[in-house]
Amino acid sequence: MDPRFDLASEDGAAVLRITGDLDIAVEDDAVAAVAAVLATEPAPAHLVLDLSAVEFMDSSGLRALLRIHNRHGDQVRLGPVSAVVERLLELTGTTDLFPPDERAAEA
Amino acid sequence: MTDDGAQETDTKDRSMAVFDRRVESASEARSWLTTFLHERDVEETVVMDAALIVSELVTNALRHGAGQTVLRVTVTAADVQLSVTDSGDAQPQLLPPDPDRVGGLGLVVVNSVSQDWGVAPFPGGKTVWALVGRPGP
Numbered sequence: 001m002d003p004r005f006d007l008a009s010e011d012g013a014a015v016l017r018i019t020g021d022l023d024i025a026v027e028d029d030a031v032a033a034v035a036a037v038l039a040t041e042p043a044p045a046h047l048v049l050d051l052s053a054v055e056f057m058d059s060s061g062l063r064a065l066l067r068i069h070n071r072h073g074d075q076v077r078l079g080p081v082s083a084v085v086e087r088l089l090e091l092t093g094t095t096d097l098f099p100p101d102e103r104a105a106e107a
Numbered sequence: 108m109t110d111d112g113a114q115e116t117d118t119k120d121r122s123m124a125v126f127d128r129r130v131e132s133a134s135e136a137r138s139w140l141t142t143f144l145h146e147r148d149v150e151e152t153v154v155m156d157a158a159l160i161v162s163e164l165v166t167n168a169l170r171h172g173a174g175q176t177v178l179r180v181t182v183t184a185a186d187v188q189l190s191v192t193d194s195g196d197a198q199p200q201l202l203p204p205d206p207d208r209v210g211g212l213g214l215v216v217v218n219s220v221s222q223d224w225g226v227a228p229f230p231g232g233k234t235v236w237a238l239v240g241r242p243g244p
């Protein structure tokens with residue numbers, strides 16, 4: 001599997017962890033990786049994006065998140081994010097784009 | 108420049124690099140800029156903002172521009188001056204933020220992170236420039 005994407009399973013949910021830079025070179029691959037996970041049988045109840053290991057993100061990374069959200073809706077939730085991801089979401093007013101991962105909210 | 112001292116300052120504090128039309132160029136431009144600014148002891152928050160701006164501008168040139176992308180940087184005591192030139196005719200436009208629209212967010216980021224920015228069109232291309240202010244002494 002692509003070393004930038006690490007897939008785990010927790011309580012029936014798929015957790016996709018993205019590492020490194022989330023920019024124009026990764027945008028299409030990130031969208032495809034999420035679609036591939038949600039297309040598996042049996043399909044996971046939902047997918048949590050773990051962006052805590054993302055070291056850089058620009059608006060192309062945000063484009064990836066928007067495309068994922070437009071395609072899969074609330075089936076995809078946002079898990080932990082790194083400081084650079086949080087800043088970009090704040091700069092672009094997209095902090096509330098995804099429903100928060102419930103387990104993260106409970107923690 | 109006739110003064111040797113001024114010329115030395117010139118070569119020391121500004122530089123340029125050319126990037127091809129490939130998606131890896133955004134990352135390469137960030138690395139090149141970050142190295143240049145670190146060598147001049149530019150503050151880390153300024154380096155991060157400058158790298159974010161350059162990533163957006165080079166990406167815009169890759170998506171909407173034409174030809175190779177030329178990145179220029181100048182460091183002064185007050186700011187970091189960035190410009191990205193390509194051979195495309197399309198003029199970048201700042202659109203109001205809209206989470207429902209995919210695309211057009213690059214300049215929203217540039218606008219919020221930079222001290223000032225603008226577009227300078229010329230026959231055969233355009234330059235988009237941005238300034239990142241440095242904290243005072």
